[in-house]
Amino acid sequence: MVRSLRKLIFSVYIGLYCLTVIALQICICSQFNKDPGAFPVATNGEPFPWRQLRLPKEVIPLHYDLFVHPNLTSLDFVASEKIEVLVKDATHFIILHSKDLEITNAILQSEEDSRYMKPGKKLNVLSYPAHQQIALLVPEKLVADLRYFVAIDFQAKLADGFEGFYRSTYRTLGGETRIIAVTDFEPTQARMAFPCFDEPSFKANFSIKIRREKRHISLSNMPKVKTIEVERGLLEDHFETTVKMSTYLVAYVVCDFSSVSGTTSSGVKVSIYASPDKWNQTHYALQASLKLLDFYENYFHINYPLPKLDLIAIPDFESGAMENWGLITYRETSLLFDPRTSSAADKLWVTRVIAHELAHQWFGNLVTMEWWNDIWLNEGFANYMELLSLNATFPELQFDDYFLDVCFQVINRDSLNSSRPISKPAATPTQIQEMFDEVSYNKGACILNMLKNFLNDEKFQKGIIHYLKEFSYRNAKNDDLWNSLSNNCLEGDFTSGGVCYSDSKMTSSTLTFPKESVEVKEMMTTWTLQKGIPLVVVKRDGDSLTIQQERFLKGVFKEDPEWKALQERYLWQIPLTYSTSSSDVIHRHILKSKTDTLDLPDKNSWVKFNVDSNGYYMVHYEEPGWDELIKQLNQNHSLLRPKDRIGLIHDAFQLVSAGRLSLDKALDLTRYLPRETSSPALLKGLQYLELFYRMVDRRNISDVSENLKHYILRYFKPVIDTQSWHDEGSVWDRMLRSAVLILACDLQHAPCIQKAAELFSQWMESSGKSKLIELAMEGKVIKTQNLGGLLMAISRNPTGQQLAWNFVRENWTHLLRKFDLGSFAVRMIISGTTSHFSSKDEFQEVKLFFDSLKAQGLHLDIFQTVLETIDKNIKWLEKNLPTLRTWLLASI
Ligand code: BES
Ligand code: ZN
Numbered sequence: 001m002v003r004s005l006r007k008l009i010f011s012v013y014i015g016l017y018c019l020t021v022i023a024l025q026i027c028i029c030s031q032f033n034k035d036p037g038a039f040p041v042a043t044n045g046e047p048f049p050w051r052q053l054r055l056p057k058e059v060i061p062l063h064y065d066l067f068v069h070p071n072l073t074s075l076d077f078v079a080s081e082k083i084e085v086l087v088k089d090a091t092h093f094i095i096l097h098s099k100d101l102e103i104t105n106a107i108l109q110s111e112e113d114s115r116y117m118k119p120g121k122k123l124n125v126l127s128y129p130a131h132q133q134i135a136l137l138v139p140e141k142l143v144a145d146l147r148y149f150v151a152i153d154f155q156a157k158l159a160d161g162f163e164g165f166y167r168s169t170y171r172t173l174g175g176e177t178r179i180i181a182v183t184d185f186e187p188t189q190a191r192m193a194f195p196c197f198d199e200p201s202f203k204a205n206f207s208i209k210i211r212r213e214k215r216h217i218s219l220s221n222m223p224k225v226k227t228i229e230v231e232r233g234l235l236e237d238h239f240e241t242t243v244k245m246s247t248y249l250v251a252y253v254v255c256d257f258s259s260v261s262g263t264t265s266s267g268v269k270v271s272i273y274a275s276p277d278k279w280n281q282t283h284y285a286l287q288a289s290l291k292l293l294d295f296y297e298n299y300f301h302i303n304y305p306l307p308k309l310d311l312i313a314i315p316d317f318e319s320g321a322m323e324n325w326g327l328i329t330y331r332e333t334s335l336l337f338d339p340r341t342s343s344a345a346d347k348l349w350v351t352r353v354i355a356h357e358l359a360h361q362w363f364g365n366l367v368t369m370e371w372w373n374d375i376w377l378n379e380g381f382a383n384y385m386e387l388l389s390l391n392a393t394f395p396e397l398q399f400d401d402y403f404l405d406v407c408f409q410v411i412n413r414d415s416l417n418s419s420r421p422i423s424k425p426a427a428t429p430t431q432i433q434e435m436f437d438e439v440s441y442n443k444g445a446c447i448l449n450m451l452k453n454f455l456n457d458e459k460f461q462k463g464i465i466h467y468l469k470e471f472s473y474r475n476a477k478n479d480d481l482w483n484s485l486s487n488n489c490l491e492g493d494f495t496s497g498g499v500c501y502s503d504s505k506m507t508s509s510t511l512t513f514p515k516e517s518v519e520v521k522e523m524m525t526t527w528t529l530q531k532g533i534p535l536v537v538v539k540r541d542g543d544s545l546t547i548q549q550e551r552f553l554k555g556v557f558k559e560d561p562e563w564k565a566l567q568e569r570y571l572w573q574i575p576l577t578y579s580t581s582s583s584d585v586i587h588r589h590i591l592k593s594k595t596d597t598l599d600l601p602d603k604n605s606w607v608k609f610n611v612d613s614n615g616y617y618m619v620h621y622e623e624p625g626w627d628e629l630i631k632q633l634n635q636n637h638s639l640l641r642p643k644d645r646i647g648l649i650h651d652a653f654q655l656v657s658a659g660r661l662s663l664d665k666a667l668d669l670t671r672y673l674p675r676e677t678s679s680p681a682l683l684k685g686l687q688y689l690e691l692f693y694r695m696v697d698r699r700n701i702s703d704v705s706e707n708l709k710h711y712i713l714r715y716f717k718p719v720i721d722t723q724s725w726h727d728e729g730s731v732w733d734r735m736l737r738s739a740v741l742i743l744a745c746d747l748q749h750a751p752c753i754q755k756a757a758e759l760f761s762q763w764m765e766s767s768g769k770s771k772l773i774e775l776a777m778e779g780k781v782i783k784t785q786n787l788g789g790l791l792m793a794i795s796r797n798p799t800g801q802q803l804a805w806n807f808v809r810e811n812w813t814h815l816l817r818k819f820d821l822g823s824f825a826v827r828m829i830i831s832g833t834t835s836h837f838s839s840k841d842e843f844q845e846v847k848l849f850f851d852s853l854k855a856q857g858l859h860l861d862i863f864q865t866v867l868e869t870i871d872k873n874i875k876w877l878e879k880n881l882p883t884l885r886t887w888l889l890a891s892i
Contacts, residue, residue: 164192380444
């Protein structure tokens with residue numbers, strides 16, 4: 001009753017208001033009556049008819065005709081578009097995304113108007129910048145099931161950041177500065193380049209035309225059909241219509257670049273573009289992309305659907321690369337490779353990024369997540385496909401070993417309470433950007449790896465082929481993936497009574513893991529909807545094992561009062577694997593409950609869980625479990641597999657941070673390392689020792705840092721001395737060499753410093769000076785895109801850390817002018833300059849800064865992650881410094 005009275009008063013009020021405005025707005029009033037409440041106010045003071053961030057579903061786009069003319073001298077662009085839309089439900093307005101665009105004209109044509117070339121009706125355009133939306137108010141209600149054309153003319157400046165349609169500059173070897181224009185849209189920046197339905201599930205076809213000067217070329221998603229000459233000697237390139245795709249994948253570039261091209265086995269033309277002076281660094285990328293595209297076509301059983309694929313190195317680019325369909329944009333360092341000067345790590349990175357973005361052509365472009373909350377379906381998969389494709393095409397890169405670090409990296413974050421589930425609601429552009437983090441990328445990839453090992457390679461491959469085929473040119477949700485992975489029926493297989501018969505083997509919607517069956521979906525939702533990582537505690541009891549799962553937390557110890565509450569309601573379905581000292585057999589068991597028991601297969605001296613570190617869980621062995629493993633490592637480490645050795649080192653030190661294992665035990669585990677034959681395992685051990693060294697060195701705890709320095713130099717002398725000073729051997733040998741030599745020189749190891757100085761002067765004498773001039777020519781000023789990396793590098797150095805942190809605080813407003821709050825760059829700058837802090841004063845300083853930002857309405861999840869990390873560092877030192885001190889005294 002009260003509600004309807006309020007509604008009545010509201011309607012009267014609105015009615016009176018409506019009488020004072022033009023008839024068109026009376027129509028909007030009916031919307032107010034339907035759903036009373038404050039409507040937003042458009043920039044011209046009129047009510048904006050839509051109040052949600054997500055677009056209404058009444059009108060959907062089918063096709064965009066887009067014309068763009070950038071002027072690289074005046075640094076702006078004029079453009080027009082004609083969007084064909086289908087009306088699902090009658091409505092009085094069309095809502096589109098648009099940001100920082102000046103709309104000069106908007107016209108509506110019915111299908112009939114268009115057919116008979118009638119001019120159409122001018123539309124009233126309202127703008128609501130807070131939601132980056134515009135409303136096109138139509139004079140007469142749009143009729144359901146009919147198609148209309150919306151023609152819009154608009155213009156804007158070429159953006160000077162890294163988003164939307166922006167300008168990038170480079171310097172030629174001759175010292176001339178040149179300008180190019182380039183797009184970067186994901187996740188919500190297509191709206192900065194043209195008004196559009198900028199949500200991933202509004203897929204449409206795009207026909208693009210670009211006007212340019214003769215000295216330039218233009219590129220877009222599709223091949224060019226023709227070029228026509230228009231007024232004043234300008235040229236206009238017309239591109240083929242795209243397949244059905246999301247707005248964030250649209251791309252175009254106007255530049256003066258050169259390219260190399262090749263053709264894949266299936267006939268796709270692949271080209272690599274770079275600025276003319278860097279053209280000679282494009283050949284590696286071409287070979288790698290041809291090989292990788294062939295691999296993916298075979299693996300997915302689906303051909304790349306476009307006739308061409310361009311990969312282009314953009315001088316100013318914020319992220320590493322972007323998978324625009326048919327026109328992938330890269331940072332120069334992610335695509336270009338110079339065999340004379342690039343390092344092993346550079347090669348691994350370039351190959352990885354190419355593999356990642358090519359995987360997106362299927363995972364992301366062909367099948368797209370329904371909404372950004374499931375961005376892991378794009379990024380987790382692309383990250384995981386790097387592993388599968390590189391193992392098959394570039395086995396010499398030994399990416400397998402690198403993949404372990406992908407998982408270790410996210411465990412750092414996932415073992416803090418501030419972590420998040422893989423799928424998480426995201427609404428605002430900042431929240432959407434924040435979804436592009438290590439949880440979506442790395443945890444996504446790691447749980448897929450665990451799932452593949454649980455199902456086996458064939459079932460996994462069939463499942464994802466099924467998923468890609470079923471959802472091609474459409475959008476998918478988590479559950480769609482799990483259903484596809486449970487149902488392995490493909491074309492060629494036949495089904496009967498809900499069971500799929502294939503290759504004379506039977507698979508059903510539940511899959512078998514020894515003696516048990518588990519629903520993929522039921523298992524996987526425990527990994528995607530729940531944050532954190534489980535710790536499996538193993539206790540030996542004669543011939544049986546008691547296994548227990550709990551949530552693994554760093555910085556909060558079992559004896560802390562909050563520990564219990566943080567454990568409640570966490571339960572995973574963990575596909576365990578383990579091996580024992582008595583044989584090579586890999587045993588399997590699914591742990592679904594808190595506690596379980598296992599019978600040990602034979603008499604044996606040790607048990608090691610998580611074979612090859614393929615599972616996303618940590619393992620703790622209650623005494624004498626760790627001792628038995630340490631003993632084995634010391635006696636003959638080769639009886640444990642290399643990836644198991646890496647996993648043991650990792651878990652042991654992580655358990656120290658969680659207060660579950662004493663530091664001296666973890667350090668004892670590293671004693672065998674000088675004899676370690678696997679470079680990645682040795683590197684992992686050294687990384688931990690280096691981490692501790694940096695921590696105590698930063699805090700000026702000089703007795704410990706000096707002793708640790710002596711320990712590392714003395715104990716690892718054989719490793720240091722066997723390093724040659726030539727860039728030779730496998731990728732991992734080379735990575736180990738550079739890490740060991742950098743560490744040895746950092747620790748003031750005299751022979752190292754002497755040799756490095758000698759080589760430096762030799763280099764200066766020969767090629768170095770010309771190289772230096774080249775660098776100086778190119779980088780008169782440091783490119784803004786490198787600021788994050790630079791600040792991180794500065795703060796790694798004890799003397800630079802305060803400098804970098806002060807810079808961030810003092811230049812914060814300026815930073816936000818260059819980068820979005822939620823961008824990779826800002827998040828990297830924040831965590832890179834603060835995460836190594838380990839004192840209470842530093843904690844306070846950082847907290848105060850974050851509080852001041854929050855007070856201005858600026859909030860990022862990473863604030864809490866950083867604070868928890870510093871808190872964890874403080875506790876680590878409090879708890880472990882005395883042990884480290886004593887252990888070192890006994891060891892040197
Ligand atoms: N789709 C992303 C680019 C991106 C990142 C868009 C963040 C919007 C927000 C692209 O596929 C990507 O993941 N790039 C990575 C490189 C990759 C090898 C991990 C990057 O930019 O770091
Ligand atoms: Zn990606």
